[in-house]
Amino acid sequence: YLHWWSDLWETLTDAAHGLNKLNRMVQNFFNTYMDGKYKTKITIAPIFIGDPLANFTEIMLEESIKLQADAGAPIDIYSNAYACHPILFDSYTLHQVPFDNLASCIGLPGVPQTMSASPTAAFEVSSMVEAKVMNWKTVVEQIDIPIDPSEVGIVITETGWPTDGFDFGNDYLSGAFYSSLLRLMNDPSNIMHNVDVYFFEALDEDLKPGHPVEPHWGLMYGDGTIKEGIMENWLSLNVTEPEGATSDVLAV
Numbered sequence: 001y002l003h004w005w006s007d008l009w010e011t012l013t014d015a016a017h018g019l020n021k022l023n024r025m026v027q028n029f030f031n032t033y034m035d036g037k038y039k040t041k042i043t044i045a046p047i048f049i050g051d052p053l054a055n056f057t058e059i060m061l062e063e064s065i066k067l068q069a070d071a072g073a074p075i076d077i078y079s080n081a082y083a084c085h086p087i088l089f090d091s092y093t094l095h096q097v098p099f100d101n102l103a104s105c106i107g108l109p110g111v112p113q114t115m116s117a118s119p120t121a122a123f124e125v126s127s128m129v130e131a132k133v134m135n136w137k138t139v140v141e142q143i144d145i146p147i148d149p150s151e152v153g154i155v156i157t158e159t160g161w162p163t164d165g166f167d168f169g170n171d172y173l174s175g176a177f178y179s180s181l182l183r184l185m186n187d188p189s190n191i192m193h194n195v196d197v198y199f200f201e202a203l204d205e206d207l208k209p210g211h212p213v214e215p216h217w218g219l220m221y222g223d224g225t226i227k228e229g230i231m232e233n234w235l236s237l238n239v240t241e242p243e244g245a246t247s248d249v250l251a252v
Helices: 014-034 057-071 119-124 127-142 171-185 230-234
Strands: 076-079 154-159 194-201
Touching: 014 154, 057 127, 127 154, 127 171, 127 194, 171 194, 171 230
Parallel strands: 076 154, 154 194
Antiparallel strands: none
16 A cells, blocks of 8 residues: 555655645544544554554554544544455365355364464454454553553444355355355454454446446345345344254355
């Protein structure tokens, strides 16, 4: 992303400190507007940057958390988790992969799907989204901030799975992705529990053109109807089940 700001800064670290100045200006404005009647959240970096970078996003993270704490604002990390790549099944075939494991660019549990996943994280999580959340939680525990790391929330600003556009873009995987991600979020023992997640824009035609995947990333058709393949595999919306019960995942 350095090329975006190459006319202003020579390195990512310079860019991080420059953007921190902008964050401080925005925060100071909200702190003083109408005698501090309103507070604001500050994103730590452009949302397309989804991984911790020691010389960039970690610098911005530390400063932004301090700014939010000083302002008394809710403290959240905003990250994206949309960089889906072909699933790595190794010697396995698609039909041998458990349906519940098809969440957010995953292959099988223990198969690292993102360069940012630590060796430990790769064997403790089953999806790219979980790995990203774990990585950010680890970073928060390591940086110098004036609050308890457990008070820092995490927001996935955008994620989804295309129904076409790539070899791995189809209704089955798209439906399995959304079903599995909702299952993880509904599991109190999973790291995704209490993480806010925003899915991609609902309608295909709302997505910007110019990329082979974007016209196929919506949850719905133009008339607002959920795509059949996604609906068939969508997690049961009944989340108030008897104790000990688990949510059903509809099979194809």
